Amino acid sequence: MDRRLTPATDRVAHESLRGILDRPQFTEGSPVRLSAPLADLMTAPDGRRDRQVNFGADLTMIDSRDGWAFVQAALDGYCGWLPEAALSHHLPAVTHHVTAPATHVYRTPDFKRSEAFGLSIGARLSVTAIEGKFAELATGGFVPIQHIGDQMADDPIVVAETLLGTPYLWGGNSRAGIDCSGLAQAALTACGIRCPGDSDLQREAFPQVADIQRGDLLFWPGHVALAASADLMIHATAWKMAVIWESIPDAIARIDSAGDGPYLGAHRPG
Known part of the structure; x- marks a missing residue:
């Protein structure tokens, strides 16, 4: 089986693999979402990067150990380890995504004030209100409305x-x-x-x-x-x-x- 797409560690596998893999434990996994701006999906805890996931990515947590979580991404089925601290169990409805190459999340709806962190194209957002030229996020902070959208691109x-x-x-x-x-x-x-x-x-x-x-x-x-x-x-x-x-x-x-x-x-x- 392709390691990159197999939701299993050496001790826990997803329930869908029961009868296919031999593991001490099987689980349906826990739905979580990436709350960090960006995270590496690694081959092992603190190992080599395979891919990355962006803010708002929906994931299924299969296993955890020593502050690391083994997850599978909903976007493409890719599996890997990332810091458990980068995950949230708070799953508000996703309404928008970042359409600009990059943007900033501000602490207040004021571009002259310091930013909290940056986001990349494709980051998934839960917008609760529009305040002037900023969208307020359920996860906290404000994003310029010029940098987000709720429709897919054409090309x-x-x-x-x-x-x-x-x-x-x-x-x-x-x-x-x-x-x-x-x-x-x-x-x-x-x-x-x-x-x-x-x-x-x-x-x-x-x-x-x-x-x-x-x-x-x-x-x-x-x-x-x-x-x-x-x-x-x-x-x-x-x-x-x-x-x-x-x-x-x-x-x-x-x-x-x-x-x-x-x-x-x-x-x-x-």
Whole structure:
């Protein structure tokens, strides 16, 4: 079974795995929500980062030990460990999400006062009231209304373009740092298209197509880009350590010459 998508530790597994895995304990898990601005999903307590989850992410807590929680993300089924202190059992209805590349949560509805913390695109919010140009959150604080929305975007490429220049970060899922599959997931999720967290899973999730159209995902071993047209793509790449535009023919040639190919084709999200 794929470790990344299997809600089980060495001692506890989700009830759905009863009869499939041998564990001392099974559980339905506890619904929780990320209350920290951003958290790494790790392979083990204080281990290596696999992916990240953003503020407001709904999670199921399967296991906990020594201040760490093992969770599964509702967004894409990804599993991992994160600090238990980053979780909340307070689950107000989610009404909005962050549509800007990044924003701030202020302690008061005044942009001249100090901010409490920052949020990234895709963060999920529970808005209780609008005060001037700020939305008040059930979790506390105020967010500029210009940076949030309650509708899905129409074009993943327009979303991805807002993240141009974002520094490359392996396993990253935010404006502070993002990798190739994180960029693809952020762009598609903003448009209401469910998308796995890693490039190999993304390639399996969507059908391959012969031609390249805007919005297609282009794949190489361990890498994914979003096609803006038949000749131009946007991607988060360690080559430039940033989100960039690149010619598709140039990228195919460059990646092949570096020994990181071959180009594996285009897949079309539904």
